[in-house]
Amino acid sequence: MASGRVCGLIRRKHLQNQVIAYRPIGIIESRHTLKEKTPIQPVYARGCRGKAVVFEEFSAGLQDLEGFSHIFLIYHFDRAGSPRLKVRPYLEDVEHGIFATRAPSRPNAIGISIVELVRVEGNVLWLDGVDILDQTPLLDIKPYIARFDRIENTRNGWQDAIDEEVARARGRRGFEG
């Protein structure tokens, strides 16, 4: 038992120091160049076109993607600033743990956006609902699949207390579509 616990501790220590390295598979191009004027989520960025340019070496991986109306973009928040464990999210003036928010200043600055896939042209994905800064490094693309990703009957923590109209008005951050 004791040696099992020691092994567990050693494994955990090893894992804590592990570095996981990724390389961009492409780049996101958008009209957003200022963080403070970028909509906070795709749902508040309707009419905001942009594209994901996938590096040619990965083009073959896009086959059959155009059948999906929505995709997850997974990207690196390269202008997020230092990580913080407590933040005041944009929609509320109350502090929350970073993992209870979608704020960029995370221990690992990974961003996720569910955007609309308008069309695919070779290695370029034309998108709508882009809430991502121009020139952001793209790490992965996954299809949004309703049977996996559309969850009914959720509780949404502090977000449930925020009025939908307020969220819409604030979340768009002045972007004119």
Next chain:
Amino acid sequence: MASGRVCGLIRRKHLQNQVIAYRPIGIIESRHTLKEKTPIQPVYARGCRGKAVVFEEFSAGLQDLEGFSHIFLIYHFDRAGSPRLKVRPYLEDVEHGIFATRAPSRPNAIGISIVELVRVEGNVLWLDGVDILDQTPLLDIKPYIARFDRIENTRNGWQDAIDEEVARARGRRGFEG
């Protein structure tokens, strides 16, 4: 114009060679030790309990997470094997581009699961719907927020052709909850 294009090419070359380094924020513990017996998605893993153990240094980031019924776990597929650009996904015997599937053998082996958050005890998240191998390194946690993430009226590409009952039977991969 020409110099602008050259700058663009240099920037792209730079980005392609960039290494983005993350460190695990915790570890996922589950009953799944064999890839081929692990359900392919949380929706096929109901009754499969597990936990995410967040390293103590990040505990403060969990504040207010327990208000959410569902969370995104973002993790590293550490046993994914070599990346491939074309795969036959588990639910269909037809080849698709890797980015049109959720298969693990991706250029950047990043996994996303939307799991049910049963309760939070200090730095431990008790989960249901775990479709993740035991001892998987955890990279990030985000709340599932219905107003951002529940997309109505989607087209789901090759997934739309798969019968729901077949998907359920195959997706569970024999896991007895």
